[in-house]
Amino acid sequence: MSNYNKSDHLLLLIQTLSKSEKRNFKLYASRTKRNKCAKFMKLFEVMRKINSYDEKKILKNTPISKMQLSNVKAHLYQQILISLKLLHTEKNHDIQIREYLNFAQILYNKGLYIQSLKLLGKAKIIARCYEYNTILLELVEFEKMIESQHITRSLYSRSGELSAESKELIEKIQCNNALSNLSLELYGLYLKVGYVRNEKDKIFIETYFRTNLPKFDIEKLSFYEKLFLYQAQVWYHYIRQDFIMCYRSSYKWVELFQNHIKAKKIAPVSYLKGYHYLLDTLFYLNHYSKFTDVLKQFEKEVKNGEILVNGNTKILIFMYTYTNRINKHYMEGSFSEGVKKILPSLFMDFKKIYNRLDSHYIMVLYYKIACLYFGSGDNENTIRYLSKIMENKKKNLRQDLQCFARLLHLIACYESGLDENMDQKIQSAYRFFIQMDDWYIVQKKIIHFFKNLGNVYPHQIKGQFKKLRDKLIKYYDHPYEKRTFLYLDIISWLNSKIENKSVEIIIQEKYLKNK
Template identity: 45%
Template sequence: MPNRSADPLFLLVRSLSKSEKRNFKLYSTRNSSNEELKVVQLFDAMDKLSEYDEAAILKKAPGISKLQLSNTKALLYKQILASLRLLDNGADIDIQLHEQLDYARILYKKGLYHQSLKLLDKIKETARSHNQVTIMVQVISLEKKIESLHITRSMQDRADQLTSEADAVNGRLVLMTQLSNLALQLYSWYIKNGHARNERDEIVLQDYFKKHLPKDAAKAAGFYEKLYLFQSYCWYAFIRHDFLMYYRYTQKWVDLFHDQPFMIDIDTANYIKGMHNLLSAHFDLGNYPRFREVLQQFEAFAENKSISASENNRIQAFVYLNIGRINKHFMCGTFREGVQLIPQIEEKLSDYGLYMDRHRVLVFYYKFASLYFGCGQYEQSIDYLNKIINWKTDLRSDLQCYARLLHLIAHYELGNYELLEYLMKSVYRFMLKMENISGVEEEIMRFLRKSLQLSRFQVKEEFQKLLEKLRGLERNKYETRAFLYLDIISWLESKVRNVAVMDVIRERFLKETRSVGEVKG
């Protein structure tokens, strides 16, 4: 589990780069008052710690008493943010516009109404050209205030123009809010539950989607209205296993940025997420040529200054690029090469431990376990599966369930038959509790129970029977989930043919790519 300090100030100090620390020192020592010197002492003390320890901080900063610590921490937090704002104000359009808006308010308070209105007009034009709708709302609000309280004679029909602008911007803002709410709620459902488990889940999702999709959503014309609309359809399709629709809307999501390339720098995080979902769509559809092409584009983009300029963007790019790289090895059957990625990814997971959300860490652990399982290294696979199983089950119940099932199969491969009977009961109870058991899981559990009583020859026959049964379930919409998390078909083929799982997948991959003239791997 990643290291997580509960102290917000410590997290902020740990997140600073060398240049940001240097800039803070210059900013905080500009007047060198007694209070500011204490702030610097506290900063230096925290900067030297690997974990938050109040006693160690007080020892390293003897000029600060225990009673003064709370207020000094609050002042340090505020000063760090102020120094970062000054450092970053030229790179972020949102910060630039807010700064200009602050200047317009200052001019207004000084009674310089015409100067304020002139600046507001420039801000509004910049905000409009950069799709910053929320800033436009604030600008128009201040313009209306100035015009309603003072005789500026700025232009004729000013009231009509401002009223029309306010109505148009507010209409856009309402639509953006409705669509962003819908996208967020659908994504939240997926993070908690995974894919739709049954017809009941799908009916609930359909009803929710239809109820909350704005009536005029199809008329969405602005950048963010379209982005949230595409995201909503993206999650709706993905949860329901409609991977073709999922692909179409992830492609629309990415194309939206390509149509307005300047938005990639303005909202890099959403572009990264769109590229990740486009990769996932090609992975789920088994479209390797397009998957490889998008992965190469993503890898090239990861070298962009938009990534290096933001810690958040660096972390997101690291997460989604490496998920893509691992998925490539799953598609190609190159599991041994995939396993070689694990140490360097784990090192980064440790480096980013203060900032990584648990959901992403769980996904990586499951992928690590699957890589090791594909290589036949079952003990290493079990180590990562145990990390998932021992984690608090408050999200991704589907991942928790399939981790337990893969854990069960890994123990079967190791011949830990005495443990299997207990594990099977435990896994079955857990999956029932999570409402996560389907025909595929039922068949696997039934086979494992039966196989313990059979000879090696009889077991091979049962493997063949199970393979035929599960192939019959592959096209069942509500059974798709199991095949996404467990390549159970390849495992069964490997048992029937007495070869490694990765060899089965590799053979299939080479056959498919050669049939379409693709270069292997």
């Protein structure tokens, strides 16, 4: 979706800099007088004022030739990264540890072994405190090397300790890696195909989970081991559409951070994702009161600065805030209110971070926007945003979302009266479902319904809507067919046609009845 390429990486980096980071870079770069007029500084001044990469404009406004530009850009990029490292060393403990390690290496090369060991000791204290076990193992191995190769007067007492420490860390890292790999693989499967579609998918995911889940004692697991375990469980239950178990695991995920307050600042991305999946499962469980309570708590923590804000978390806060606010309007049936209250600020914020959003996030957001417009009765904008999803060339990304976007597109085209090429649109949707291997009973019945609708007399249409509704309701709680209803509330749409009411009113009535 993004049109950025490799030549734009420098511009994108500059656009992400805060005012204080830009000021710090200027101070860093100007520490020597000759840098003030350097070509890379001239380039920085020009690039920080432009919104899109324009090589002609850059060359016109800087004393840089076309042949020099690539090297000057590379130098500027490196200088910005160095200034950011210096600015954020104290805030980022892993950078601080690496700096101690680098200094220890320099001292070691000079033969200052005792001083090198002292810096390693300081680095180890920080690494242990924040459970950076991989870096900690590297520190221990370096310490072992110094102790084994040089007389430091501590070899006799330290050799056994270091050996035991190294062995314990290797075991922890192996368990940690097994859990994090399992979590990542499951997440990758979800991004590709979404929920399980059939018995074959179910057996595969259950077998994969069981065979790759390492043995563990929950009481002995570290913070990160528990985090990866809960993440893996969430993806596993989520893919299987077991939202009650998914709720329990996502609740433990969030609770883990709330019991380790400092972790919110160290791993804010994971904390935000936990919150999102907790809200998402409550949405699918239709637990409105609990959903609104958790959403309020989430927004309160963001507002109060309890969650660290940086380039990564800004994107996630944007995505999770708006998708869950939209979900709240879905649950209430207040689609028109959502269009008025949410979309203006959403579009404004979206423009600011569009170039940093990946295709998955953009696709999810477009689908949410399209559904909000559809519920409000604005079929023109529904079609517009669904078309953006359907134009996506990455067929292996969220195949499920791409399939159901095509179903909603057919419905919106029918509702808007843009049905002159309906046969062609139906055929296109049919081919896509076959291509994606997502041709199941509910999809078949919906496609066949639209295919045969042109042969039905006007006075018979309401009867056809009733027949389709009665057929689909049978699959509402089906283990695999029910996933269609998670993406598309087609029953409410059919009821709206049968009862001559808007989709918005139908869902509002359902919400008030279940409240």
